[in-house]
Amino acid sequence: MLTRFKTYTTQEKVTRCAILALAVVLLVLPLFVTNSYRLYFFSMIGVYIIAASGLDVLVGMSGQMSFGHIAFLAYGGYISVLLSNYTGIPVIICMIIAAFASAGIGMVIAVPCAKLRAQFLVLATIAFSFFTYQLICNLHFLNPYRGLYTEHMVLFGLDLNSDYRYTYYFSFALVAIVLVLKSLLSKSKAGRAMMAVRDNSRSADGMGINVRHYKVLAFAISAFLCGFAGAYMAHLTGFIVSDSFVQPLSFNFVLMIIFGGTNTVFGPVIGAFMYQLLNELLASAQAWRSVLYGVIVLIFIAFLPGGCVAGLRRAGRGLAKLIDKNQAGKETARNDKS
Template sequence: MNKLRLNWSYIAVTVAAVCLPAVFSGFPYAILICCFIMLYIIAVSGLDIVFGYCGQISMGHAAFFAIGAYGSALLHGYLGIPIPLTMLLGSIAAAAVGALIAYPASKLVFHFLSLATLAFGEIVYQLISHSPGNITNNFVGYYTESVSLFGFQINTNQRFFYFALACTLIFLIAKQRLIDSKVGRAFTAIRESRQAADGMGINVRKYKVMAFATSAFYTAFAGAMYAHLVKYISPDTFMQKQSVMFLTMLLFGGTASMFGPICGVAIVMVLNELLRSAERYQMLIYGGMLLMVIVLIPGGIYGTAETFVKDHMKKRKGMKAGAESQ
């Protein structure tokens, strides 16, 4: 019954998303925001795999976002490879880097792991802003082109929205399949207790590396989408505050769930637009939101709402059973 309800939820959300361009047909900027929401959902869903399900904190996911964006743009610009292929190649490269970083860092926990990922993010930022041979154009930035699928140019916000929606659905379905599999159960076991998971015969290092690599692939693909939506990238986009924004979106919506990242991304993006005049205080606002989530709603908005509904349903069932017994 719960699975059936979840499937209907997916269908309802998808239908609502498909109708968004028609609703905002007179507001092209609103459609652009919807495009950003779609690609950020992919990035934050990737972070949820490693943080929400596997319990490994990362403060450097902006680095994978950058690898996907620059990898796709540079491969297309210098080698002329078709953009859909460069997006996949950039994401695979990020997954490989994520695995390489995760292997030695798999024994690190809590603040040590967060510091390691923070350092990694800073290294990537320095590389793209002071690149060898100036291949990234450093702080000048790098221009790229729109996505082209089988000769069809995705060169408008409305076209890109449907492309992003299709990509988002594919990534969300893949995430659900992963979490429902043996690998997903291993991730959850590691999150609950590394020692207990190890005692049950789970190869903790192997699954941590898999979680980081999968998470990096998701976030890098979102970075590639960002590059070909905006058609211009510069190091300023991939600073530490981008990693903080990903984490804020995830915690605000709720971890270890399908709809948590969706809720978190949508709410934070809308708040960003409402508070655009206070851009210089962005990090302060993110910090305040994180503090509010940690103190008031540790399960995030979706997680808290889901818990409330479950408790309410249990209470109703208990009252019904009590009435029947009388």
């Protein structure tokens, strides 16, 4: 019992060290990477992490599937762009308003969707995202085919769009906030209730949990994060166009959480990185890209159904055991001498 407890703490230490090391590497990265396309590329990963984390609240935590979450990025993006272009409200505030508006839309969609199961829910979300795309294409003031230019993000007098190093750190900060909030959510009463609904909605009902209420809440939180990601994406690229929101792009977010691991804080982070890196690396493979993608997804499903996080956890546990053994060895050696 005691040794198990000890392993657990060592494992925790290993995890903390790994996270800290990753954070440090990411913080000093712009000192070495000065190519502005690369920095933009990394800033964009922040958008994907936020959106994938949002989807993970719905899929990983509450157990509902969606293949239409790109629609919430569209609502967030367009609402924020329209607000900032026409009213002159500071962009950062527009992004937050857009996220809340997107959460509101998510709630409206969730009320009927929370009654649906498995394949019916998936079809409903796909329909929702097709509807959204067609809506955008038919609203001429959005200039859907040629796109709209967007305002610059200004934070405390600093124009973030003037240098991609700024957006890089802004992405970093946003992702950190989202991850902290998400881990708090998973330990909170609401988070636990969502997981209970996911594992057994009947028993959850018997515990006094209002099942529909939490299904709707999960939709709203997930739409909030995706809406914010959409708004950030629009202001980051400086441009918004209907083609960024076609339904098949929804699959990308699903892929990210499958790669990374569902219902984990760092799953969407690793997933988004992997997804973007694969995209870049496979870019030269052109037609073969989709084929390679398919193979990689199949490998994941077959050998790492828990995603990269599950694999890393296993590695961390092994490392922790090794450290423990080493320490125990030294201790006995010391005892032998005395």
